[in-house]
Amino acid sequence: MTTTASAPAPADLGEIELAVSGMTCAACASRVERQLGKLDGVHATVNLATERATVHLSAPVPLESLVAQVEKAGYGAAPVVAEQDRPDHADRVRDLWRRLMVALLLGIPVADLSITVVLVPALRFPGWQWVLLAMTLPVVTWCAWPFHRKAVAAARHGSSSMDTLVSLGVVTSAGWSFYTVFHDDADGLADAGWHLIFEPAGSVYLDVAVGVTVFVLAGRLFEARARRAAGDALRALARVGAKQATRLRADGTEEAVPADAVRVGDRLVVRPGETIAADGVVRDGSSAVDTAAMTGESVPATVEAGDAVTGGTVAVAGRLVVEAVRVGAATQLAQLIRLVERAQTDKARVQRLADRISAVFVPVVIGLAVLTGLGWGWAGAGPHRAISVGLAVLIIACPCALGLATPTALLAASGRGAQLGIFIKGLQVLEPARAIDTVVLDKTGTVTNGRMTVAEWWAADSADSDRVLGAAGAVENATGHLIGRAVAAYALRELGELPRVEEFGALPGLGARGRVDGRAVLIGSPRLMDRSGVPVPAQCPVAGTRWADRGGTTVLVAVDGVVCAALLLTDTVRSSAAGAVRALREMGLRTILLTGDNPASAGAVAAEIGVDETIAQVLPADKAAVVARLRGEGHVVAMVGDGINDAPALAGADLGMAVVTGTDVAIGAADVILVRDDLDVVPLAVALARRTLRTIRVNLAWAFGYNLLALPIAAAGLLNPLISSAAMALSSLLVVSNSLRLRGFGEPRDRPAAR
Structure with a gap:
């Protein structure tokens, strides 16, 4: 990778x-x-x-x-x-709301009165200074207490943070204002008041103290609400899991147990409307299962005995008996939740740079504010003017937007992706998404439904067809491959039971071998027979063109070195495949169908879905080699697959996307997991990755640009401290609100379109 x-x-x-x-x-x-x-x-x-x-x-x-x-x-x-042990910021939102309301109720009169009594001395009344003090102190102490507490805690450890800048700004402006109000004479205040009209700041900064507190509290409140809103999808996903389960005892009776008490091998009864408590296999019954909470797919899927089901999905109609295969933290739901949280903790290269800058930014800004004030004083400006400019520098430089640029975007994107059935393993996988120009699609199980069925069976006249079919089913039953399961299911349905296989050996990409009833059985593609030196009789359908023209997959069965049977298997293409390929092509992406099947079968599927190129008869190792070749030619490659044989290619691609119905090995090798049983999610995943990365870049460009432009303007004395505090809060609000736009991704207007 x-x-x-x-x-x-x-x-x-x-x-x-x-x-x-x-x-x-x-x-x-x-x-x-x-x-x-x-x-x-x-x-x-x-x-x-x-x-x-x-x-x-x-x-x-x-x-x-x-x-x-x-x-x-x-x-x-x-x-x-616990997986549910994640912050929802509810208490923080309530606390910030209370402090903001008090700051507004007291701060507006403070700002109005402090400016009025300075500008219009005639409106002063006895004790006006104490009224100002009484209204201001709650704002700059209790309302601003979160900033002061964090600043003091950081100072005790010899460090600083954004709260240090805010706290210093509030304390300095309030302290200087109280000194001025209580020690300057009336004429001095009046002069300073008229000075306010012509200059960016005057001698009384109580409006600045309460304004900074109000603006920063409002920004923090918005951030807390944004974090909570962006995490709603993930919290909702965590709540999907069942809390209770009905366990079926060996004697046929039922007992209600907590979901965390379910163990592997337990049989669970799931009635209509109940949530399946564990990943498992249906052993009895049939039902439509609503997977919307996990995949975003609105149409329930029908399951019956032998089908796999996922914990967190809901039985809609019909009673099921499900044998638990994965429970607790091992379930697909729990693993996907951890995957999303891990992605939210990840950092892009540019965000790691932002973190390093932020770590040294605060002390540099404090030093710059002091030097700016001293410089203005040395240049002949009065103390009021020097302090005003220094305060403006101190307040406007808060690097809050810089720290929020990446995590808020990824939090919103990963939460929305989870709702759409797209699980991103880490932020670093988004970075190549912008440059992807080629998408390689595995055929079986990815482009097709992956449910192979035996369409035709042929046996030589001299063969005992039932015995040969049983031997073929026994060997294929041990493979676990899609084709193998189809052959085994067909044999089991025809015969009722399968014999025992010994000396089994898988031949990846070709077939399998084993010994059944003492006879050597070789089963697989015509290429396997050719490599093994086993001739194909002329009467076998595969020797002609009849089966080849049907676009299916041919499996030959050889017993003791003689081909005596053949099966034609077919697989239907997913209804969403053609639309997904069309969307990828409209995005400017080259599409390639990659498969181990024969050219005729691959060509039939390729023609149906409209891919640009087809590469057939590819062994597992060759799939990775194809991806490596494409990358060697300068292409940025995304690979979509589902099987063990796709894992090397998924790992070798710039962006690997695994269908969650595939194997654990494929999912482990991929960068993005696609939960929905719908190929439309492939272009949607690429579009989400691109949109998220674009949002992060815009956020960081704004955050860096804001600080680089604002600091010289403030140091030049062109910004009032109050305006600085509003601009600082606005910067954070812009970054967070831009990130929250990702929560609406996937609406019709945002569907993938051409670049």
Whole structure:
């Protein structure tokens, strides 16, 4: 894989997730990462948006030491003990709302009165200074307390954060204003008041103190609501899982048990309207199963005995008996939730640069604000003017937008992707998505439904057809391959039972061999027979063109070195395949159908779906070689597959996308997992990746550009501190609101279109 990612220490001993509280900016996240990294054998990645720290361990480190290390940095930490243990920011939203309301109710009169009494001395009344003090103190103390607390905590540990800038701005402007109000004479205030009309700032900055508090609280409230809204999809996914299950005892009686008490091998009764509590296989009954919560697919799928079902889906009609295969944290639902959370913790290269900048940005800005004030004073400006300009620099430089640019976009995109059935493993996989020009599609199980059926069976006149069919079914039953399952199911349906196979051996891409009833059985493609030196009799249908023209897959059966039977298997193309290929081509992407089947079968499918190119009769190792060749020619390749034989190609592509109905090996090798049983999700996944990366780039461009442009303007004395605080809050609001636009991705107007 050529995608770029951070280089964590080897996670030989696994990893631990910590919930970190108290972070407010990118500098906070960087500080926690550095503090945890001081421990030997620890490499940590901290995400501001999810408030999670993923700690990779290459040496034994007690959990208590990790928590203590985070607390040394001035933040709270606790192990994540459950998948549902994720912040929803509800308490934080309520707290910020209360503080903002108080700040508004008191701050507006404070700003009005502080300006009025300065501009119009005649309106002053006895004790007006104390009225101002009484209304201002709650705003700059209780309302702004979250900023002061974080600033003091950071200072105790010899560091700083965005809250340091906010706290210093509020305290400095309020303190200087109180000094001016209580110590300047009336004439001095009046002069300063008229000075306000002609200059960006005057001597009384109570409006600045309350304004900064109001604007920053409003920005934080919006951010908290945005984080909560962006995480709604993930929390909803976590709630999909069943809380209760009905277990079927060996004597046929039923018992209600908590879902976390279900064990592998348990048989569960699922009635209409109930949620399936574990991944499993239907052993009895049939039902339509609503998979919308997992895949976004609105049409329920019909399942019956032998079909696999996924935990978190709902039986719509009909009673099922499901044998649990994967439970708890091993279920597909739990794994996908962890996958999304891990993606939200990931960082792009440009965001890691932003983190490093934010870590040193605050002390640099404080120094710049001091130097700016001193410079203005040295140039002959009065103390009021020098302090005003210094405050403007201090306030406008908060790097909040810089820290929110990437995590809010990924939080919104991964949550929306989960709703659409698209699970992104990490942010680094998005970076090549913009440059993809070629999409390689596996045929069987990806473009087709993957449910092969035996369309025709031929046996030589001299053969015992039932015995040959039984031998073929026994060998293929051991393969687990789609074709093998189809042959085994056909043989079992015709004969009722299958004999035992010995000395089984899989021949990837060709077939399989084994010994049944003491006779050597070789079953597979005509190419396997050719390689094995087994001649095909002239009367076999495969020797002519009749079967080849039908576009199916031919399987030959040889017993003791003689081909004595053949089967024609067919697979139907997914109804969504042609539309998906058309959408990919409209996006400017080259499409290639890659398969191990014969050219006739591959050509028939290719003609039906409209791909640009077909590569047939490809062995598993050759699939990876095809991808490598395409990349060697300068193409950026996305591979879509589902089987074990697709895993090398998925891993070797720039972007690997695995259909979740495929094997665990394929899913493990892919970068993006497609849950919906609908190929339309392929172009949608590419479009989401591109849209997310574009959103992140816009966010970062704005955040960097804002700071680079605003600082010189503020240092030049062209910005009032109040305007600076509004601009700083507006910058964060723009970044967050731009990210939240991803929550509406997938609507008809956002469907994939040409570049």
